[in-house]
Amino acid sequence: MRSAPDPSAARARVELLLDPGRAFAAAREAPRGEWFGYVLIFPGVLLIGIVVLYPVLQSVLLSFTNANLLSPARVFIGLQNYRQVFADAEFSTGLVNSATLTAAAVVLELVLGMGLALLLREKVPGIQIFRSLTMASWVIPVVATVMMFDLMVLPQYGLFNILLDRLGLKQFDVFWFGNPLTAMPTVVMMHVWRNTPFFGIALLSAMQMIPQELYEAAEIDGASPLQTFWRITVPGVAYVAMIMVIIHVLWTSNNFDFVYIATGGGPVDSTLVLPVFVYRQFWQNFQTGFAASSGVVLMLALMTFTILYVTRVREREA
């Protein structure tokens, strides 16, 4: 008989991945046989290090220059780009919009993903097929997703507007991507539609690792379903939820294609997010150095968030 997976062991492995210092310490203290495992992963770690570190270093170096894509001349200008970035009104708009989009999308994905996971956990006929189908939105290419939404939000003949018309809400029949009030919520909706199933499946797998005995004990003690959910399910999935939140905060903050294809950052900058801002500086204004400094600021903001969030979650768990 297969033994139940040990959640604490899986968690320890994830923690090692998140903390290279501890990983190296663990490797030093590892018994002889385990060294072979570290040797096996070394090329992969080295490759990722080169692929990730080299571009990051290049961006940081570029950000201190006046580099321009159309001109080979490049001069070191110190912090001038950074001063310009923080004085730029469009950058501020991009920062606020990025934070709004990320917060709204990730919170909704987490809440709806939890609901989906609870639904998928039910043992009803056909649930396996339903579990497979839920990932459909994840595998559809981003361009196709945007085109699909673009068609659905068209005035008069888009699906959403037809439904609004039927409900007697004809006054809201507008092109949702073309209206400053509805453009950002529609972008959030696309993110949620695409990513919620991923949250759902990840949280479901975490739920399946919670020992059944805990639920049985809670039932014997007379705990209500809500108490069971808050006291057993939520703590049981908290760690996976944290990982998912970090991943999706990074993905959503860095996401370019959804916004650029759907709205280009408009109308009147209502969906201008930082990756689109960086793109405009790089590919439209060809200001490579300035674009790099904007990218570095975004990277630092995300690193700060990740460190603070992980520390806070660990403190709460401790």
Next chain:
Amino acid sequence: MLSRRVFLKGVGAAAGAATLSGAWSLPGLKALAAVKTEIEFWSTPFVSGEVPPSFVKWFGEQQAEDLSVIAFTASYGPGAYNTQQSKFLVQAKTGIPDTLEGLLENMVAYIKAGDIAPLTDRFNAWPENTQFLDSTVKGLTFNGQLWGVPYNTNARVLLYRKSILQKYGLKVPRTWDELLETGSAVSAKESGMAGFMCCTNRASVRGPQEWISWYFQLSRHMFMQDPATKKWTVSATPAQFAQVFELYYNLFYGGSPSASSTTSLGIDYNVLDNGYGTGKWAMVPEGPWMYAQRLLGPQQAAIINDTGIAPLPIPKGGGHGTYLEIKPVLLNKFSKHPDAAWRAIQYLTSAKVMGEWAFVSGFIPPRKDVQHSERFRNSWWQKGFGEILPDGVYLDALNWAPVFDAIFDSLQTVIYKKATPTQAGAALHGKLSQLASGGML
């Protein structure tokens, strides 16, 4: 069953017989034996579907038959001009692609980056150079050098539904005021149809191209260059910009109902084109690519047949002027086979290839011999656009990307009522002056 020994004997005998009979001299087999220089040509329309796949197939077959020393690879690069520009700016120095087509705006960026080769000497030595329209060659000449060979030219015009205007006794608008009146009348009378529509999506290059068409009716230049320092300054006035913004404002908010529906604000060129093809708007500022709509279905074919072509309406005190698009084929300065690449450019801009390409896509061929050929003379579509071509104004040789960006930023403030046309005109003038003084152009 055939044994391996018998099979090999048969192959040997056949090869021997072929050698003795001289079959290796057959053209097909000879072509197989010859080594052709492979040329990579990037063409956005080949990939984006702007030209029918049947033409791309035709091109592949024809070039294999027609060209003895070069062969085009079957890879035609990215399917969008902005992606093509990004990729080319990054990888041109690898020598790939050898040639590419693009927009005039892209070409200026490539010249500034030093990624394309001047073609003046090669073009002057080509006996067919007299066939190309002077205006298109002039449009691709900067600082005394020719940088591309034109293969496509077109102008923005007013496309309108003849039956709709006729149904309500309306005339084709000739002035901005008439455009607003006619558009408003159609919006009021024809259910589910806006009188006029244009592209207002932030990411769509079509928007600024349309905007500048209206601007060219007020002035043929927006910037002027100091011949000595080569620095650009803004020659347009805030009042001229404000006048164009006023037109947009009135299109969306003037009249009751307005000529253009605010519910469709923010649409991109796909929605604009398909909206006209499916009867959502009665008038649009468009180019000749709309001819391809007829291939999408019977409804679109009927609407294209019901379409009239007219110059864009003009303002009081203005003159005819419209954005003239000239698409060139360019030679990568770092191509490892520049002579073969030049041969490829000659083939792409030959009467045969240009003629077929223009005919299926609907654009105006910039070669006189193609324009004078029977099928173009008899085409009402090409004829309609050809008559308006002299109104076309080509863009000055500067970096238009940040200019278009600034235009669109200001335009959005007007159409979303965040600024008055006067405020937007002043803001745009300020932004462009800043770009010019900062050496960004």
